[in-house]
Amino acid sequence: MAQTVRVNVPRTILDWVISIGAEDHLSENQRHDIDAWKQGAKRPTVSQLHTISNRLHVPFGYFFMDEPIDDTPPIYAKRTVGSQQPQGRPSRDLVDTIDQMTAIQDWARQDRIDNEGTRLEQVGSRTINDDSNLIAKDIRRALKIDEHWYRESDLHEPAKAFKLLRERAEGTGILIMQNGVVGNNTHRPLDPKEFRAFALIDPYAPLIFINRTDEPETARLFSLVHELAHVWLGTDELYNDTALPTGVTRLEQVCNEVAAAMLLPDGDFLKAWQSFPDDTTLDKRMKELKACFPVSPTALALHALKHKLISQETFQKCNQAAQIWSEETDNQEHSGGNYYSTKLSRFDSRFLERMASSVAEGRTTYLDAYRLTGTNGDTFTKLMKRALS
Template sequence: MDPTELSRELRRDPEPKSDLLRSVARELVLPPFAFYMQRLPTLEEAIPDFRSVNPEPAAKSRETVEAIRLAEGIQRTLIELEAPGVEALPKFTATTDEEIDRFALKARAHFLITLEDQQEAKDARSFYVLVRRKIEELGILVLQESFPREDGSGFCLAHQTHPLVLINSKQQTRARRLFTLVHELGHVLMGQTGISDPFVRRNAVERRCNRFAGSFLAPKSYISGLLGGSVTRDPDLDDVRWAARKLKLSQEATVLRLEQLSIYKAGSHSKWLSLVHGNNPDYSEKGGGGKQPPAQEKVKLAKFGFAFATAFKRFLDQGLISEINLYRASGLKPKYQRSYFDYVNSLSANELRNLELDDG
């Protein structure tokens, strides 16, 4: 039987009974979901799209469906293997702006993200890695995957003990991913699965999550310490760029938050949008790498994160999952697994503070 015929056979029977099929399949580099595709629920059809006025399922591209299946397969594996989960996350029930601001500051303290963390971060890229790591340290898995930006900026798979966030790495700068991450964290704390774009706010849920993200990343009490000095009320493009660098946020998130706090005058966001002429600086075609390809352990850390490495290293060491089954569940090839896990475990506190990750 040639590989094409074998692949067809495996799709007809995701758990082959034949010893020959099983042995040959182990030697082939098949698509990660070759065995499990039929067993996965049609989550990609059921996940609500929070960019609509009334959030409901919507058609998605093949790449987006694959990203959802990737996330759901990893989440299911963690649940089935009884990985340690989250404990006592703050519950996002606040509705008014004042209540959301107070809750966001409480949530930020829960994840131990200090003003000094933000001040000392070299830039938005570094602050994104720090915030992601702090969120993952409390058991929320954060993944990155690329899919068409028309389908959204990220999504959340809510779960009582094993919530998961996936950030779309397609074109989004790290500063924009940071806002997306905290917006999706809002969905986690609400317990609501869905796909979204923080800058498409057509319903009350998205407006609440956006207010939460802005308040979490730029609390009112932190603004003077982050910006220092006086700030113009009527910003031009240079003013917004300067403030974004100081806050370690995306430019659009910056102008929205400072207008929200009446530091910028009303209409500043609309003015900024007209000045950038549809060429939003928070999107970029460029990857993160330089002339040399980035080390694969860093690429894997950017994609799968910190919590994934901690959980699956333990499962491998205990013999609860094999390298090939980990590959089937996640797409992480065996040849990269140990080097990635060892790299994450080897990082010192100083290296974590200055860590930069590239998508590859």
Template sequence: MPRVNPDVLKWARETAGLDLDEAAIKLGIKDLRAISGADRLAVLESGDDEPSRTLLLKMTQQYRRPLLTFYLPAPPRQAERGEDFRTLPEEYGRRDAALVDVLLRDVRARQEMVRSLLEVEDEASTLPFVGSFDMTGGAKQLAGEIAATLGFNLAQFRRGGRNDAFAYLRDLVERQGVFVLLIGNLGSHHSVLDVELFRGFALADPVSPFVIINDQDSEAAWSFTLLHELAHIWIGRTGISGSNPSTPIEVFCNDVAGQILMPDGEALREDALRGAGTDQVMARIRQLADAWQVSHSAVAYKLFRGRIIDRETWIEVSGIFRGQWLQNRAAARERNKENENGPNYYVVRRHRLGNRLVGLSARMLAEGALSPSAAGRILGVKPTNVYALTGASSGGASGRAA
């Protein structure tokens, strides 16, 4: 009978972002008379004792690792996350990095399952736009290529509210073969991923590219983030993006998104804001954000990049808008706590997963190409929930895909 590798136990805990005290609490390891729960866990990690089967199963849940991982001869290398395009504030530490790694590992696993499914079912085809663009061509040219490929109509995008605008854009993107998911935590409010920690993630796979948008961000910002990550796919650069565009690639991808949603000609008409006071700039940004169906921060950034406002003004107004949004979000959450009749679980889930991923899973379930357990892993839900979530009939499933 193979033994659990104590080095892997320690590695799994640390990469889950937990110290000994936190892990002991989550695993239910209680203090005894002469030894604390944390010390008892440390004994297991030193190899002086072996975890019980029950405790090991708890570790698979809390550390988010398959059971077989704990029997590996050595801790595996860090999962491939692509490039890291973020510039993080100093206050974000080891636990935050671990949470992001868990998210990216989960997304990678789901994406690989989707690709394998498409290949097995002979539905895999190489998407010509993935990695097709060289940045030397310029942001404006790429913006034009993306808009043309999507069939994007700016007037239609701006016709409804921001939710309608994002739904319209997302549908165009998914029709081209890109899976667009909204993920802002690891399954509970205890694992929320702040926007400063990660705003978006692009997986530039030529068969099944994924875009992840942090839904903890303002809904008004989702369209801009989606186009930013789409630019990453066009230039073939898999990676994670933050909220501070301080690298050349991030500036480039922001300029692409800004050119599509707020063409240069419109921004240059705002000459009256040159040298204007903060209150005037903020009032005009509010008007433009409403008219353009984008966030205040996106408008402020566009005006800064167009040299309508200077860096100091951009930083100042962005900080004020950010603070106001955080206050409004906190107030909205308090109101939602008092509302017993929240949104339907399956409606929310489908919205976060996107029509393309839900639709593919439903069709494969109905055809028997996908088992409920495999569908649950792809969709991030329990196998018992997949039929209600997808609307697929359970009668035709033969479970060919494990």
């Protein structure tokens, strides 16, 4: 009869792994086992370590390291809020998502170098000393839209505006990815309070990731444009600011200004505001303005406050009402659709096209393709057929 294999794991390693993992996922019995391992009363089996690894969402190999390491992604230091708090730790959900996106970016970078061989001229083409309106103009030019693009058809609707800007940005070579869970794991939803989006800057393959759980749609649209500004400025960022855009760095101020210039230009906003009779109620103004611009009620109220069209007190009331509305629509169910449609929506369309070509030409192995797309033999083939149809 085969003996159960037990291993020695130093207490320092156990303490470290627990500290960086999803400790709240451990059962009471598992906590007791870990305490016994720390005290030397027992030794864990390989099977037990596998189970704990899965519960904590920490790599199995970490248990066999000689000493703890810092696996915090460098971009975590670039978060909008809290970057001056070194004691903060990213969740394993965020760490794993960044790792997945970095792997995709590395592949896309090499693919571009091997094929086009040229850098994207927009990456880092502007600085924070440039006028935000000029940066917005550059972005619109690259995306082939004009200053009043949201007036077309029904582009004032955030979902349709997001789709257009995403497609145009992908067309310039910027990778746009989105997801609401870690990979395919629906039991690991991403927390919008931890991050709303992030930008990984690279001259060949800049990547923007949008947290799909961030509600409402206007929030994701703002995040997309905000991160596009970071691409033009050539700066990585982990966007986690869920508060009002006040008291931020000059860099974030510029990115917010660029987003406003793209989504809510001063000229159009003031013209629309002044078109109402003087006795028009604020509620009516906001509802009608919401049908003109792809932004949130809070953004409209903030813009009105900026131009001294409403008081600070009125703005606070508008913001509170908007927060209630946002909470009512928060975490709406977006799943339940076709598996492949959901899967396709997570990936940059041109990334999938390039992947299909690379696999067909023998430049990328099927195993690497499965790993990068989170698929297997059957689902990869079907996903590629849909992506290319």
